[in-house]
Amino acid sequence: MPLLDHLILDHLWIIPLLPLLGSAINGLLGSKWPKKIVNSVALGSTGLSFLVAVEAVREFLQLAPDHTPWVQSYFTWIAAGNFRADFALQIDQLTVVMLMVVTGVGFLIHIYSTGYMAHEGGYYRFFSYLNLFMFFMLILVMAANYSLLFVGWEGVGLCSYLLIGFYFLRKSAADAGKKAFIVNRIGDFGFMLGMFLLFREFGTLDFVTVFQKAGGMPPDALGHLGTLTAACLLLFMGATGKSAQLPLYVWLPDAMEGPTPVSALIHAATMVTAGVYVVARSHVLFTHAPTAMLVVAVVGCATAIFAASIGLVQTDIKKVLAYSTVSQLGYMFLACGVGAFSAGIFHLMTHAFFKALLFLAAGSVIHAMGGEQDMSKMGGLSKKIKWTYLTMLAATLAITGAPLFAGFFSKDAILLAAFQSENGGAATGHTLYAVGLFAALLTSFYMFRLIFLTFFGKQRYDEHHVHVHESPWSMLGPLVILAVLSIFGGWFALPAFWGGPDYFANFLAPVFGGGESAAAEAASHALELPFAGIAVLTALIGFGIAFWLYISRPGKPEELAKSMRGAYTTLLNKYYVDELYAAVIVKPLIWLSTIVLWKFIDVAGIDGTVNGIASTATSVGDTVRHTQSGNTRSYAVWVVIGALVVIAIIFFWPAAAPVSGMVR
Amino acid sequence: MTPQLAIFFVLAMLAVLGAASLIFQKHPIHSALSLIVVMVALAGLYLLMGAEFVAAVQIIVYGGAIMVLFVFVIMLLNAGAEEHTNASKLAGIAGIPLAVALLGFLAVVVARSSEGAQVSVQSGALANTKEISTMLFKEFVYPFELTSFLILVAILGAIVLAQREKS
Amino acid sequence: MVPTNYYLILSAILFGLGVTAFVFKRNVITIFMSIELMLNAVNLAFVAFSQARHQSDGQVFVLFVIVVAAAEAAVGLGIIILTARNRQSLNVERVDLLKL
Numbered sequence: 035m036p037l038l039d040h041l042i043l044d045h046l047w048i049i050p051l052l053p054l055l056g057s058a059i060n061g062l063l064g065s066k067w068p069k070k071i072v073n074s075v076a077l078g079s080t081g082l083s084f085l086v087a088v089e090a091v092r093e094f095l096q097l098a099p100d101h102t103p104w105v106q107s108y109f110t111w112i113a114a115g116n117f118r119a120d121f122a123l124q125i126d127q128l129t130v131v132m133l134m135v136v137t138g139v140g141f142l143i144h145i146y147s148t149g150y151m152a153h154e155g156g157y158y159r160f161f162s163y164l165n166l167f168m169f170f171m172l173i174l175v176m177a178a179n180y181s182l183l184f185v186g187w188e189g190v191g192l193c194s195y196l197l198i199g200f201y202f203l204r205k206s207a208a209d210a211g212k213k214a215f216i217v218n219r220i221g222d223f224g225f226m227l228g229m230f231l232l233f234r235e236f237g238t239l240d241f242v243t244v245f246q247k248a249g250g251m252p253p254d255a256l257g258h259l260g261t262l263t264a265a266c267l268l269l270f271m272g273a274t275g276k277s278a279q280l281p282l283y284v285w286l287p288d289a290m291e292g293p294t295p296v297s298a299l300i301h302a303a304t305m306v307t308a309g310v311y312v313v314a315r316s317h318v319l320f321t322h323a324p325t326a327m328l329v330v331a332v333v334g335c336a337t338a339i340f341a342a343s344i345g346l347v348q349t350d351i352k353k354v355l356a357y358s359t360v361s362q363l364g365y366m367f368l369a370c371g372v373g374a375f376s377a378g379i380f381h382l383m384t385h386a387f388f389k390a391l392l393f394l395a396a397g398s399v400i401h402a403m404g405g406e407q408d409m410s411k412m413g414g415l416s417k418k419i420k421w422t423y424l425t426m427l428a429a430t431l432a433i434t435g436a437p438l439f440a441g442f443f444s445k446d447a448i449l450l451a452a453f454q455s456e457n458g459g460a461a462t463g464h465t466l467y468a469v470g471l472f473a474a475l476l477t478s479f480y481m482f483r484l485i486f487l488t489f490f491g492k493q494r495y496d497e498h499h500v501h502v503h504e505s506p507w508s509m510l511g512p513l514v515i516l517a518v519l520s521i522f523g524g525w526f527a528l529p530a531f532w533g534g535p536d537y538f539a540n541f542l543a544p545v546f547g548g549g550e551s552a553a554a555e556a557a558s559h560a561l562e563l564p565f566a567g568i569a570v571l572t573a574l575i576g577f578g579i580a581f582w583l584y585i586s587r588p589g590k591p592e593e594l595a596k597s598m599r600g601a602y603t604t605l606l607n608k609y610y611v612d613e614l615y616a617a618v619i620v621k622p623l624i625w626l627s628t629i630v631l632w633k634f635i636d637v638a639g640i641d642g643t644v645n646g647i648a649s650t651a652t653s654v655g656d657t658v659r660h661t662q663s664g665n666t667r668s669y670a671v672w673v674v675i676g677a678l679v680v681i682a683i684i685f686f687w688p689a690a691a692p693v694s695g696m697v698r
Numbered sequence: 699m700t701p702q703l704a705i706f707f708v709l710a711m712l713a714v715l716g717a718a719s720l721i722f723q724k725h726p727i728h729s730a731l732s733l734i735v736v737m738v739a740l741a742g743l744y745l746l747m748g749a750e751f752v753a754a755v756q757i758i759v760y761g762g763a764i765m766v767l768f769v770f771v772i773m774l775l776n777a778g779a780e781e782h783t784n785a786s787k788l789a790g791i792a793g794i795p796l797a798v799a800l801l802g803f804l805a806v807v808v809a810r811s812s813e814g815a816q817v818s819v820q821s822g823a824l825a826n827t828k829e830i831s832t833m834l835f836k837e838f839v840y841p842f843e844l845t846s847f848l849i850l851v852a853i854l855g856a857i858v859l860a861q862r863e864k865s
Numbered sequence: 866m867v868p869t870n871y872y873l874i875l876s877a878i879l880f881g882l883g884v885t886a887f888v889f890k891r892n893v894i895t896i897f898m899s900i901e902l903m904l905n906a907v908n909l910a911f912v913a914f915s916q917a918r919h920q921s922d923g924q925v926f927v928l929f930v931i932v933v934a935a936a937e938a939a940v941g942l943g944i945i946i947l948t949a950r951n952r953q954s955l956n957v958e959r960v961d962l963l964k965l
Contacts (some may be wrong), residue, residue, distance in 0.1 A: 852936035859943030
């Protein structure tokens, strides 16, 4: 029916508006309401948003190919000189994926939160913030120009700050919120510069226009810093801040101070993927800037292994997952950096499923343990919290790339693409592949370490103090749904080799361009089975080492830690990066602020000037006072001086001389 | 050296000596007498320039009235020789340089003015008293009336000021 | 013929001497007399210019100056008498009640 065909597509603004309404209602009125009403408002708005998004997707899929991307501009937001930015929302295939992930996983996490936060104070505030986050995230993924995207970008940063510091009475939480926001800001600085460059180059920030124009430009040469390369590098700097890559990842582990649903939603499934989304969205720009692509790939790969190495020795269950997130985001950037954008987005989707599941399940464990987060104080929980254990196991199998689970296909695609990458020479591609593979081994190791420490082995807690109990179904329900997605979600992208029609890459083809050429496809077919085999082997090796260390020889980890004391403490202290930043950046800044800006400029300079003027007036008055000596002869002298001055002026400054002819 | 020039120099020298004497005398009465000498010399100069009315007025009013007034006041107040107080440091320091500066300025101004080189053609009498009176009562009648008013005010002021206290 | 310049120079000298006396003398009457000296010097300049331009304006102005000087002398001396009676001294440096 014609009416229904475009009903939602014409009114895309409904999708972000619903959570905004929910946030406003809960925020303004919720403090007096009972939990049930707050729940219905929050869940209702998010759930409705999800349903509307589903309908929008359905309508979109019916559109003829030449109508995509579908852009709707609702009002002119900025019109200044040559610059125009509209409040314009768009849908294309990439948006569809992001939309489903954000609204779907978001809705599940909202349900989970009703159970998890049931005993916490500030209940209405939590849901208000959470809904506000949904609003900004939806703006971000649906924006049709960089300015509106940046609004969403900043907005999710704000919500992240609010939610990390949710327990604001705890100093560490407040500090973590500040750290997140400030580090994000540094990245945003780069992002803004990138936007300015793009505007200067293309005269607009509309995606459609910019990508059209950029598509027609010749690509920058490798190593040459053209405008496109510079813009891409700057946008990527923003992405490193938002998506926690080197060097701006330091906020993410600290962000674990926030409640666990926050970690799941914001710091696993959605906000941190915004950087990957931006790079993928700007793929036209990036493919024209090989230097930027190389940087993205290298940074992603380096981050992947760096974070994985830190995760090996952490004892806080959430910290392990945090570093795991950083590492997996590195994989996504690696994918984008070698040109496999659809693989990167695919990994984004599967990662959303299993990482959200991991965090939620960890939250369930923490809830069961009465708030304990230290794995060294857990153990032997598998029988006691069965559902939590099973779902978490499913997620672990997904993340380590067990065959047929979701992570298997996505990670495989990335590593294959990295191996085949020619940017910067074939050797670079091979190195990226090797490092990525090693990081996969580490991933497998630390994830199974987590499982073994938490659910197996000796019971390392006191039964009398901790009453282990399974979580309510409001929490377990989403866990189960996400587990199903983690297991079967990968079949979307069943590669041709395995007999499937690679739905995912084909679906995204209109956005990212077609697949490889026939020859390259044939080559990759030939490599796929061996590579898949190597990947599974690596995962098994990781599993084996973890099993040996934590099940067979429980005392071995301690011995190893003692014998490799130096390496162990370095990893445990996160390579001292935070300390390095504090010494190199924070301390000098604080010194600068205190000594230069405060003491020197503000106190001495500005105050000095103002006070100085006052004291100058006083001292001038003090000096001039002496002319009022009461001594007539002095007055006489002053009169004569005055007369002399007047004569001098008349004589030397012809303009002032009323007497003509007298002066030369 | 024409006769006029010689007379000029004599009278000029007289005036300058009188003025110098005014500075260097200790007793005010001597200063007053020196000032009278200056005025007479100036009257002579006016005569030399052919301004006889002004010369006459100078002698009558300045010499005969104002200076007499000064002498009377000196007598009334029993002014004695000057004391040597030095309350004003400024005058002591800046006095001489200022005077020199002033003189220098004026000298420079005069020397550079183009007016001076001219020598007036007629040395004889400017059509004098008649012209002056005509000008006085035609173009300058307003200031003239004002000056009469001024004198009235001065008289009143002097009377009020010099009254004895009504004790 | 005496060049006008000479008269002007003489006027300047007399004026300078008048200023010197004004600054250096301590007796209030003498200071007053120095003012009269300065006025006379100016009169000389007026008459000199009047002669140079063959106009009577200068001389008329001299008359006015003399009248003003007379009025000023009258009132000024009256003030001097009062001040002298008040402060019991003719030394201008003794009149320093306005000192801060």
